[in-house]
Amino acid sequence: MPETTETTPAATTPATTAADTAATATAAGPVTPAGTATPEREKARSLWSDAWHDLSRKPMFYVSGLLILFLVVIAIWPGAIASGNPLACDLSKSQMGPTSGHPFGFDTQGCDVYTRTVYGARASVSVGIFSTVGVAVLGSLLGGLAGFFGGWWDAVLSRISDIFFGIPILLGGVVFLSVVKGGTVTTVSAFMILLGWPQIARIARGAVITAKQQDYVQAAKALGASNTRMLLRHIAPNALAPIIVVATIALGTYISLEATLSFLGVGLKPPAVSWGIDISQASDQIRNAPHMLLWPAGALSITVLAFIMLGDAVRDALDPKLR
Amino acid sequence: MGRYVIRRLLQMIPVFIGSTFLIFFMVYALGDPVAALFGDRAPDPATAQQIRHDLYLDHSLGAQYLHYMKNIFIGDFGTAFNGESVTSLMGSAFPVTIRLTIVAIIFEIIIGIALGVVTGMRRGKPVDTGVLLLTLVVISVPTFVTGYVLQYVFGVRLKWTAPSVSPSAPFNELILPGLVLALVSLAYVTRLTRTSIAENTRADYVRTAVAKGLPRHRVIIRHLLRNSLIPVVTFIGTDIGALMGGAIVTERIFNIHGVGFQLYQGILRNNAPTVVGFVTVLVLVFLLANLLVDLLYAVLDPRIRYA
Numbered sequence: 221m222p223e224t225t226e227t228t229p230a231a232t233t234p235a236t237t238a239a240d241t242a243a244t245a246t247a248a249g250p251v252t253p254a255g256t257a258t259p260e261r262e263k264a265r266s267l268w269s270d271a272w273h274d275l276s277r278k279p280m281f282y283v284s285g286l287l288i289l290f291l292v293v294i295a296i297w298p299g300a301i302a303s304g305n306p307l308a309c310d311l312s313k314s315q316m317g318p319t320s321g322h323p324f325g326f327d328t329q330g331c332d333v334y335t336r337t338v339y340g341a342r343a344s345v346s347v348g349i350f351s352t353v354g355v356a357v358l359g360s361l362l363g364g365l366a367g368f369f370g371g372w373w374d375a376v377l378s379r380i381s382d383i384f385f386g387i388p389i390l391l392g393g394v395v396f397l398s399v400v401k402g403g404t405v406t407t408v409s410a411f412m413i414l415l416g417w418p419q420i421a422r423i424a425r426g427a428v429i430t431a432k433q434q435d436y437v438q439a440a441k442a443l444g445a446s447n448t449r450m451l452l453r454h455i456a457p458n459a460l461a462p463i464i465v466v467a468t469i470a471l472g473t474y475i476s477l478e479a480t481l482s483f484l485g486v487g488l489k490p491p492a493v494s495w496g497i498d499i500s501q502a503s504d505q506i507r508n509a510p511h512m513l514l515w516p517a518g519a520l521s522i523t524v525l526a527f528i529m530l531g532d533a534v535r536d537a538l539d540p541k542l543r
Numbered sequence: 544m545g546r547y548v549i550r551r552l553l554q555m556i557p558v559f560i561g562s563t564f565l566i567f568f569m570v571y572a573l574g575d576p577v578a579a580l581f582g583d584r585a586p587d588p589a590t591a592q593q594i595r596h597d598l599y600l601d602h603s604l605g606a607q608y609l610h611y612m613k614n615i616f617i618g619d620f621g622t623a624f625n626g627e628s629v630t631s632l633m634g635s636a637f638p639v640t641i642r643l644t645i646v647a648i649i650f651e652i653i654i655g656i657a658l659g660v661v662t663g664m665r666r667g668k669p670v671d672t673g674v675l676l677l678t679l680v681v682i683s684v685p686t687f688v689t690g691y692v693l694q695y696v697f698g699v700r701l702k703w704t705a706p707s708v709s710p711s712a713p714f715n716e717l718i719l720p721g722l723v724l725a726l727v728s729l730a731y732v733t734r735l736t737r738t739s740i741a742e743n744t745r746a747d748y749v750r751t752a753v754a755k756g757l758p759r760h761r762v763i764i765r766h767l768l769r770n771s772l773i774p775v776v777t778f779i780g781t782d783i784g785a786l787m788g789g790a791i792v793t794e795r796i797f798n799i800h801g802v803g804f805q806l807y808q809g810i811l812r813n814n815a816p817t818v819v820g821f822v823t824v825l826v827l828v829f830l831l832a833n834l835l836v837d838l839l840y841a842v843l844d845p846r847i848r849y850a
Contacts, residue, residue: 379557379558379561380561382557382558382561383557383558383561383562383565384562384565386558386559386561386562386826386829386830387562387565387566387822387826388784388785388787388788388789388825388829390785390788390789390791390792391788391791391806391822391825392566394791394806394807394810395566395569395570395810395818395822396569396573398574398810398811398813399569399570399573399574400573472683476683476685479685479687480685480686480687480792483685483687483792484791484792484795484807485811486810499687499688500687503687503691503796506691506695507695507699510695513688513691517684517685517688517692520685520688521680521683521684521685521688522683524682524683524684524685525679525680525683528679528682528683529679532679
């Protein structure tokens with residue numbers, strides 16, 4: 221996945237002086253390379269409050285945040301803004317343009333495009349969120365433990381993730397989903413988790429290895445902290461930033477991927493209501509009734525855009541190198 | 544260098560075996576290729592048994608996989624269920640997709656790098672913000688949407704190019720499909736070049752080159768660009784595999800009879816030998832492209848030495 225190229229934590233950990241580390245303990249540790257550290261600040265702010273400070277001044281963050289909030293609300297409760305039934309169709313209205321009460325017109329089956337576009341949000345948002353949460357949890361657990369314990373477990377895991385990386389995700393999706401006949405949100409999300417986890421695992425592994433070598437972790441170890449305590453108290457909070465960044469951007473790509481798979485006929489299947497399905501059905505009618513394609517395609521693009529913009533804003537806030 | 548290449552080639556072997564076995568497992572163990580031959584009707588058990596035996600499907604999955612791999616090494620990818628050999632399908636499909644990928648990569652290199660240099664040099668200016676927003680939009684709109692829209696605008700409305708590609712797929716008909724295929728990666732190339740250029744403009748060697756009084760274009764091309772392009776080359780190299788796989792969408796839109804088309808047909812008809820064969824070759828292409836990128840590193844950046 222291309223996103224990782226910009227966000228992979230620096231492989232080489234800049235030497236951090238003991239004094240520096242003491243001041244920022246559990247805070248802006250490994251993700252703040254020494255070159256761009258913030259020694260001038262009067263009071264050491266934690267990475268998170270620093271990131272929040274940065275985010276709260278970005279219009280892009282508010283725009284994308286509001287959009288996502290809106291999408292989540294209509295995904296949970298589509299009836300709030302669309303009173304019709306997305307599956308109630310009237311063939312006599314096939315491909316008709318907008319009329320009063322039906323601002324987006326009708327599709328080939330005579331279904332109301334507005335209602336279907338609103339209801340389509342649920343499939344996209346839930347696939348995106350389920351896949352991302354699954355990938356993030358599985359990837360950071362496997363990758364984090366591999367980075368922390370090293371040894372044979374690490375070697376085996378790295379080879380396994382190489383294998384999954386060897387399969388382009390769209391190809392794998394088409395093959396897997398055409399064989400596992402399901403066509404539900406669960407099967408599509410399960411596939412994305414299956415092929416997506418190595419991306420996060422690699423990043424988590426790198427972040428944990430970087431954090432592990434920091435003086436404050438060594439200090440905790442010297443003081444007799446258990447593995448669990450070191451992982452939870454000292455390493456996890458510091459390794460989390462790069463994972464969050466990549467996961468947010470990945471959410472947008474998963475939504476896009478779900479639509480692509482549904483478009484190819486292997487993702488979600490009717491009677492599921494999905495933008496990908498609607499776009500696929502509208503695509504051969506683009507000359508007669510472009511409105512059937514434009515509304516679901518617009519909704520899909522704006523959704524993906526919102527998540528990618530949020531990911532961008534979060535990355536800028538959490539990665540001090542780019543400032 | 545030689546030892547490095549050998550080590551990398553050896554490392555590729557388990558990855559190749561793992562990836563292809565995964566695909567093989569999905570198609571042959573999770574799916575049922577024999578039942579697919581009969582469509583919706585249930586096959587006669589005796590006939591199904593005979594076919595299973597003929598296709599070597601009555602052995603354990605591991606044995607089937609070994610048998611398949613052994614055949615691949617002598618250049619036999621099996622026979623598609625319609626009787627055509629998979630090798631001949633590949634012979635007609637790969638040249639088309641390779642042409643399409645070449646067009647896409649040329650777009651990535653020319654437009655992506657040019658836009659990246661322009662925006663990287665003018666960071667924070669209106670051009671930069673504009674292009675950056677444009678790349679966000681391009682990344683967000685899925686390929687199949689841009690594909691249909693551009694096909695409609697340039698192929699149907701303006702008639703600048705044919706809306707669908709003829710079976711021989713000459714280069715001039717592949718310009719629009721190539722652009723569609725390249726668009727998302729093109730946006731990434733632009734952003735990557737921009738970041739890289741913006742970082743390097745502050746580097747000491749650029750300041751030295753300027754101080755020596757070198758003309759601006761020479762500083763940019765010989766000093767700045769050469770160093771900034773290293774991550775971009777990596778991206779484009781790893782993208783080759785993704786482009787050839789992603790062609791499944793583009794080829795469907797423009798009706799191009801390439802790898803994506805054959806693969807899609809294979810999947811629709813549950814044609815196991817076609818699917819496994821094509822995916823195996825694509826995985827190999829992907830792995831080799833990655834190796835090539837690693838070797839190119841040493842050429843581009845003399846600081847990297849492979850022992």
